[in-house]
Amino acid sequence: MEKFTKLSGVAAPFTRINVDTDLIIPAEYLKTIRRTGLGKHLFSYIRYNDDGSQKKEFILNKAHYKKSIILITGKNFGCGSSREHAVWALKDFGIKCLIGAEFADIFYNNCFKNGILPIILNQFYINRIIKKISSEKTSMLTVDLKKQIIIMDQNEVLKFKVDSYRKKCLLEGLDDISLTLNKDTLISKYEFNLKKKLPWLDK
């Protein structure tokens, strides 16, 4: 997995509440057997007109925000379907970090598995960020995972929380399957006991 340490770039405000993963990537684009190439379909139904042209008013179609690497989101972002394609589409578009007051559980997990950092902050701070980045001139943010801070400007820094295991995985780009495979003895022990205790589950 790609490492996530510190990044600086344009942050786009997309503050609708309850943005579901169907909206992030509609089902018709889930027929792929690859993880890549979904960026062009990100937010497809609200990003493009029926003739395929871009909707001018959609934030990520605006020239300045096309290069966004951070997305500021509304409450309960990523709700609904478990499709990891939603995260793959964001990643393929170039988004590396999401900042919001609340994320849906499965989506939140899926982000970490793909090297994307979802940051949860109190709505008060989200509103401050939105106010700042709504002007193109001040739409840059810096996110430092090691220090767990968002640098707004020279005078203001916002702290955020992230659990230590996930932080380590992101900072070092660790593949958690190989970490778990190291626990083979523990898993085998569990399976041995299971066989004795609940034999009907032994297949």
Next chain:
Amino acid sequence: MLQHQSPKTLFDKIWNSHLVDKKDDVNQLLYIDLHLIHEVTSPQAFEGLRLFNRKVRQPKKTFAVPDHNVPTLNRDNIEDKLSRTQLETLEKNTKDFGIEFFPINDIRQGIVHIIGPEQGLTQPGMTIVCGDSHTSTHGAFGALAFGIGTSEVEHVLATQTLIQNPAKNMRINLEGNMPFGITAKDLILGIIGKIGTAGGTGHVIEYSGPTIQKLSMEGRMTICNMSIEAGARAGLIAPDETTFNYIKSKPRAPKKNWEEAVNFWKKLPTDKGAQYNKEEFLSVDKLDPQVTWGTSPQDVVSIKDRVPDPSNESDANRKNAMERSLEYMDLKPGTKLEDVKIDQVFIGSCTNSRIEDLREAAKVIKGKSVKTKAMVVPGSGLVKQQAEKEGLDKIFKEAGFEWRDSGCSMCLAMNADKLKAGERCASTSNRNFEGRQGKGGRSHLMSPIMAAAAAVTGHLIDVRELI
């Protein structure tokens, strides 16, 4: 010395008994008893296994069935090349890794969350995962069942475990007798309307109380199914005699260890005095049939109500969301729900495509004719077969419904079953998101009998006027 055991919830008991390793308080390694896979969220996981030359640790605890992408008509010749590739990929992957697979032409094929219970794969006390958010359905059996992403699918395939944060405990108590014409779907829509689509975030919801105890397994599955629409990680219902009776006759139920299994399952329900982080109470005595008007499952009202007015909403974000919903749905505030005309009716999905759903819907339409386009998509080949044995297919077909083969179909519109832009659908599925049932399509969620009533009248209507 006797060790003091603090009272545990059903969730705590399942969680604790599946811990392989407690890394820290946040990240714990959980053993998975049953892993269900389908064609859409698994190909990239198998690709990952091959890339690192990894095996499936427990192929016999893994089970595969195609459902999301399968056509419900003319299945012998799948025209869509991408769909065909995805279906063939699942078949090849399961063959290469030694995983049991029900092919598309097998009578037992169907929606993965219908198949698990129908085959008796789903049992109390288990941990069950699938790359699909409606895995919560299996919670109706007192199993901890939740949806996961594809990276997690790969993790389970390789290790039979998952790294998870323990969820918080939430209980929703349902009391009262379900009035005539009220179904499990109305209960769960009512709950989501009350607690909102993020009301359960970070929690596992246990549904309990006398109303739940009286519900059939089908009804319990409908309720647990939509836990994810309340934001919860999973839904749970304590196993009881209803549960055991349902499982007993199923092909994969424990046979020679039956008594032993039941004795174990009986110890699972929440201990007296166990603590919940959050609790809700709902009396169902006066509940009316529920219908959604907007583009989130929490946008729900009674069929007797009117479309709400965003100008009465004080929260600015919520007001914006309501206005956008109404624009998308082409509805005006104050419109009576019963005056809303319907173009299409969809009876199906992992929420409501079981035999009980089809029986109830058939009673409503018997001897009547549809005024809309209408289709029934049974949850599995076996549900379809049973319905045909009972003559339900004839009732549906005579009324003008299309009688299709099983799959997810128009619930998520991945196959050819889609709404056209602007079409309005009375749907028994679980999500009314923008574009969910087809780009520009408008979905109203409701129970199977309410959808059946809409089909034969051409508009939303209180089904109690027809039965």
